[in-house]
Amino acid sequence: NAGVTQTPKFRILKIGQSMTLQCTQDMNHNYMYWYRQDPGMGLKLIYYSVGAGITDKGEVPNGYNVSRSTTEDFPLRLELAAPSQTSVYFCASAEGGANNSPLHFGNGTRLTVT
Amino acid sequence: ELKVEQNPLFLSMQEGKNYTIYCNYSTTSDRLYWYRQDPGKSLESLFVLLSNGAVKQEGRLMASLDTKARLSTLHITAAVHDLSATYFCAFRNAGNMLTFGGGTRLMVKP
Numbered sequence: 001n002a003g004v005t006q007t008p009k010f011r012i013l014k015i016g017q018s019m020t021l022q023c024t025q026d027m028n029h030n031y032m033y034w035y036r037q038d039p040g041m042g043l044k045l046i047y048y049s050v051g052a053g054i055t056d057k058g059e060v061p062n063g064y065n066v067s068r069s070t071t072e073d074f075p076l077r078l079e080l081a082a083p084s085q086t087s088v089y090f091c092a093s094a095e096g097g098a099n100n101s102p103l104h105f106g107n108g109t110r111l112t113v114t
Numbered sequence: 115e116l117k118v119e120q121n122p123l124f125l126s127m128q129e130g131k132n133y134t135i136y137c138n139y140s141t142t143s144d145r146l147y148w149y150r151q152d153p154g155k156s157l158e159s160l161f162v163l164l165s166n167g168a169v170k171q172e173g174r175l176m177a178s179l180d181t182k183a184r185l186s187t188l189h190i191t192a193a194v195h196d197l198s199a200t201y202f203c204a205f206r207n208a209g210n211m212l213t214f215g216g217g218t219r220l221m222v223k224p
Contacts (some may be wrong), residue, residue, distance in 0.1 A: 105158075
């Protein structure tokens with residue numbers, strides 16, 4: 001059982017480049033989340049989704065876009081990379097709704113923008 | 115807006131000692147999660163607390179929730195080196211957003 005899978009694991013971008021961070025889960029979870037974690041800090045919510053076709057902004061959505069065309073996939077798009085987006089990005093999923101199950105996290109994508 | 119504050123941010127302790135990590139939150143919530151993160155790794159779920167007065171224990175870790183005080187604690191009993199990690203609390207609001215505290219970096223010295 002793979003759980004939450006994120007690709008790539010590492011990426012270096014130049015300022016102004018764009019990229020998509022991939023996230024897929026095989027647990028049939030309705031809820032999916034994107035967080036970023038800056039060095040030595042906690043996690044900040046970028047975007048989340050409560051089901052296919054539904055997305056919503058979190059605390060720090062500026063500079064990012066998401067889509068949720070299927071239950072399994074929740075890609076995160078960076079259009080014009082900036083040094084401030086250097087961070088570790090975690091995707092997570094949960095059953096959601098009345099079920100208060102914890103989030104299951106992927107292994108993260110470490111992104112450096114230079 | 116839900117705010118979550120953990121303290122201490124950094125904790126260095128000797129093996130065999132006891133200590134408590136505190137997690138305060140700003141608005142009404144009764145869904146509290148504790149996670150562990152090892153350096154360079156992902157987050158691992160430790161506890162889910164869903165009601166006032168809830169207490170859960172796993173090995174040397176015990177978590178509790180007081181919704182009236184808006185406080186959760188993670189108590190470490192007779193710490194061992196393997197518990198060295200960063201611990202996060204997180205609260206889930208009605209909109210299913212999970213807000214994390216800043217984390218407590220725990221270092222247990224032999």
